[in-house]
Amino acid sequence: MADTLKPPTEVPQTSDDPTQLVVRRGPLAAALSHQLVWPVVALVVLLAVNVAADPGFLAIRIQDGHLFGNLVDILRNSAPVLVVAIGMTLVIATRGIDLSVGAVAAIAGAIACTTLVDSASQGAAATAIIACTYALAVCVLLGLWNGFLVSVVGIQPIIATLVLMVAGRGLAMLVTDGQITTVNNDFFSGMASGFVLTLPIAFVLAVGVYALTALITRRTALGMLIEAVGINPEASRLAGVRSRTIIWTVYVFAGLCAGVAGLVIAANTNSVNANSLGLWIELDAILAVVIGGTSLAGGRFSLTGTLVGAIFIATLARTIASIGIPPEANYLFKAIVVVVVCLLQSPQARGALRAHLAPARSPKGGARA
Amino acid sequence: MTQTEAPVLPDATTATSAGRPADAPVPVVEMRDISITFGAVKALSEVSVRLYPGEVHALMGENGAGKSTLIKALTGVYSIDGGTVLVGGEQRSFGSPAAAQDAGISTVYQEVNLVPNLTVAENMMLGREPRIAGAINTFAMNRRAAAVLQRLGIDVDPRSVLGSHPIAVQQLVAIARAVDVDARVLILDEPTSSLDSDEVAKLFDVMRHLREKGVAIVFVSHFLDQVYEISDRMTILRNGRLVEERMVADTSQLELVQLMIGRDLEVLERLDRDAAAAAEEPAEPAVPVLTAVGLGRKGTLEATDLELFPGEVIGIAGLLGSGRTELARLLFGADTADRGSLEVGSATGRRSGRPGRRRLRSPRHAIDRKVAFSSEDRKGEGVIGDLTVADNMLLALQASRGWLRPIPQAVRTQLVDQYIKALDIRPADPHALMRNLSGGNQQKVLLARWLITEPELLILDEPTRGIDIGAKTQIQALVADLAAQGMSVVFISAELEEVLRLSDRLVVMRDRRKIAERPNDGVSVSDVLEIIAGPQATTTEKEETRG
Known part of the structure; x- marks a missing residue:
């Protein structure tokens, strides 16, 4: 094939071919251009602020064979947002968004808890497993519904998932009869408070979801196909990509992730309040994805970026508490930090900043002299 | 003149x-x-x-x-x-x-850089809208836009949404915008x-x-x-x-x-000779690769018959809006036909179905039958800008293998390197982002995307539009070579010389209909123009381009 395809013409190849743009950069500039640098820098700065406020902030001690300390708490608290954000990353990569994840999490918690309460053997591990499976199955159905609206009916994702965002809370209320349902099952509460290999189970679970998702998307062709659909849906369709199936699948996956997060949250309090479980978690998840460097316009996505983003958000929540921001200023502080981090992420904003600082320093670091 | x-x-x-x-x-x-x-x-x-x-x-x-x-x-x-x-x-x-x-100093770029969901007038006045007390004066804006359009003889309603017009009209609006800024x-x-x-x-x-x-x-x-x-x-x-x-x-x-x-035109002359030689040979294989009977779609294409044999190049000539692109899209399942039947693949009737009801449901369906289609809209329907050259090249093959069977790394490297070399794609870097390539090189990558799937039928809609003469010659030579190896090609181009140079058989379209089909034996450009012009050409064409 190669021989027969050989073009019969010779195009003059010169050393200074202008189509070959070579941009020479030092190792530092190359490292700084990596998309994970800024989220990580932001995270480190945030930790430094904490250390400044409390020199013992980073201390970790071992107690009963488990790790204890602020950092461990942060990891555990980041678990629900991380799981939701991983599902959200894939949805956003297809140019979509899923606003219903908080409501789906509430439904998962509600179903698991009511199943446990209604069961004859409430304390048994097997009952907990059945209850969780049941809850996750419902979440898959809810994800199918979202995916159906987006990929088959063709409703814009933000509207399609808004339906379930609003209706989902109502469904969860129906399941719990509007009551705060409290459960008593050691296996179930272990999901939030337990430890495995000295680490909180919740975090290990979340990292497991992250690793599995990364494996499935990057070791198979799924990640590339998701990106192709997100960047140019029509070109992908004409290249034979089953865009509809792919889009449908990511919503189902997002629903499943939301369900897992809902179970972890419910297990953390051993109860479910359909009104507050997972409230606004969709916004934290979207923030985690954006901080991690995945564009809301779809296309290239970074699961590792999302991991860093979720930990950042959990750290931020802890920071607000530990440096003594007054409770009434909580949200404002969070908003300011998020805006700053998002600006750091934007190459344009960094370029403007660099241009502003340039007269002060030597402009050697610029891409073009 | x-x-x-x-x-x-x-x-x-x-x-x-x-x-x-x-x-x-x-x-x-x-x-x-x-x-x-x-x-x-x-x-x-x-x-x-x-x-x-x-x-x-x-x-x-x-x-x-x-x-x-x-x-x-x-x-x-x-x-x-x-x-x-x-x-x-x-x-x-x-x-x-x-x-x-x-x-x-005003510039109109090749790709229309306007906002498709604003109106024609809003696009023309974007950033310098006439205002009353800070608010946009829509009336004055539309009137001024209408005056400019009229002066340039462009018959478009300034209040209509830009995206509802064909690319050609959008281009004229872009020029009108540039002209309006003195x-x-x-x-x-x-x-x-x-x-x-x-x-x-x-x-x-x-x-x-x-x-x-x-x-x-x-x-x-x-x-x-x-x-x-x-x-x-x-x-x-x-x-x-x-x-x-x-x-x-x-x-x-x-x-x-x-x-x-800096080189002569020997290549093109060789192609002309080849085409002439091929037209002389009475090669008539038994089994067609493609048989369309009464294929059509409401509002886009009247019922059309077409047959294509292995190793044959069919050239489709016609003006913009004549139905040439619409036909290509139906042949690939990019749009679904609502009448007639279409059978593709050398083993005709591979799948049993009710006679007269066989059609393509989707591009995927066509790809499974070894059909490939390169769209005229390179940017909108071909290029995946933020993926690498390698990913763009392998997309169609990967899609048909399914996501669970990634192409092994060794095969990837080998295929990509082979096609970068064979099609002289520059920069010769598989990891370059597709959007950084020039139009001609993007087109070559898209051709490689389809050649990698080893199609039996290749549908090329304007494959040489907007690319330089060197790349154009390479693509023409490639099409001729592929046909010589037995691939069937549907070749669509606005440049009649190019269609005549490459095709064995010529189909002429007008008013969403096939109006002529003849072997390409010494047909000249003026012959084709005469067919296209037809008896009552001038009035119908104008309506066509507007719709």
Whole structure:
């Protein structure tokens, strides 16, 4: 094939071919251009602020064979947002968004808890497993519904998932009869408070979801196909990509992730309040994805970026508490930090900043002299 | 006809002209020894260009010769590393396209850079809307837009949404927008690549009108005939260097092509011979690759019959909106037919179905039957800009394997390297992002995407639009080679010479219908034009392009 395809013409190849743009950069500039640098820098700065406020902030001690300390708490608290954000990353990569994840999490918690309460053997591990499976199955159905609206009916994702965002809370209320349902099952509460290999189970679970998702998307062709659909849906369709199936699948996956997060949250309090479980978690998840460097316009996505983003958000929540921001200023502080981090992420904003600082320093670091 | 109308322009040596003051005219823009460097690469090396008022100045060269870079240097998109720009005799440097526009230098780019979901008038006035007390005066805006459109003879409702019009109309609106900003220099980068001959004539009328008013027009086009029809002077670039400045009237087309690419046209001549030889052979294999009976779709294509045999190239000729693209899309399942039947694949009737009900449901369905389709809309329906060249090339193959069976790394590397080499794709870097490639190279990557799937039937809709003559020749040669190996090809192009050069059989479309089909044995361009024009051509065509 190669021989027969050989073009019969010779195009003059010169050393200074202008189509070959070579941009020479030092190792530092190359490292700084990596998309994970800024989220990580932001995270480190945030930790430094904490250390400044409390020199013992980073201390970790071992107690009963488990790790204890602020950092461990942060990891555990980041678990629900991380799981939701991983599902959200894939949805956003297809140019979509899923606003219903908080409501789906509430439904998962509600179903698991009511199943446990209604069961004859409430304390048994097997009952907990059945209850969780049941809850996750419902979440898959809810994800199918979202995916159906987006990929088959063709409703814009933000509207399609808004339906379930609003209706989902109502469904969860129906399941719990509007009551705060409290459960008593050691296996179930272990999901939030337990430890495995000295680490909180919740975090290990979340990292497991992250690793599995990364494996499935990057070791198979799924990640590339998701990106192709997100960047140019029509070109992908004409290249034979089953865009509809792919889009449908990511919503189902997002629903499943939301369900897992809902179970972890419910297990953390051993109860479910359909009104507050997972409230606004969709916004934290979207923030985690954006901080991690995945564009809301779809296309290239970074699961590792999302991991860093979720930990950042959990750290931020802890920071607000530990440096003594007054409770009434909580949200404002969070908003300011998020805006700053998002600006750091934007190459344009960094370029403007660099241009502003340039007269002060030597402009050697610029891409073009 | 234009040669006589064109004002006599000062050339490099004599600076006298009729209809102009006797003193030497000052160039409205003069670029002297411009150099631009990207990293270690010199994109432009000491290039000089002079633009005089009231001339059409063609900027000629292959893709990558530096035409776009030069334009972007003039309009302030790129900063200049060496040399000077004089505007009206004063040294200037523009920090941004807006600054260049304020100085009277307007640009219309090849890809329409407008907002599809705003109206025509809103697009034309974007950023300089007439206002009443801060609010946009919609009435005045529409009236002014209508006046400009009418002056240019463009029949479009200014209140209609831009995206509802074909690309050709959008292009004319972009030009109308640029003209409305009282421009001293108008830069048209491939303005005719999506226009049919009627619309080109209309555009040229507008250009002549502007030339008479003293506007300097920079015209970039790959259509040599158009360059010769409208231009007075040209500057030829190659590999970022100035080759020569010439008067168009003093340069033959052959000379020009040799200056641009530095090699002769032997290849094209060989192709012509091959096509002639193929037409003589009465090759008539038994089993068709494609059989369409009464295939059509409401509002896009009347019922059409078509048969295609292995190793055969069918050329489809017709104007924009004649149904040529619509037919191609139905043959690939990009749109679904609502009447007639279509069977593809050499094993006809591979799947049993009710007779007369066989159609393609989706592109995927067609790909499974070894059909490939390269869309005319490269940017919108082909390129995945943010993925790498390698991913773009392997997309169709990967899609048909399914996500669970990734192409092994060794195979990936081998396929990608092979096609980069075979199609001479530059830069030859599989990890380059697709959006950073030039149009010609993107087109080659898209061709590679389909060749990798080893199709039996290749449908090419305008595969050579907007790409330079070197790449164009390579693609034409490739199509001929593929057909010689037994691949069947449907070849669609607005350039009739190209269709005639490559095809064994010719299908002519008009008014969403196939109006003629004949073997390509000595058919000439004027024969085809006659068929297209038909008896009552002028009225129906106009309606066609509008819808």
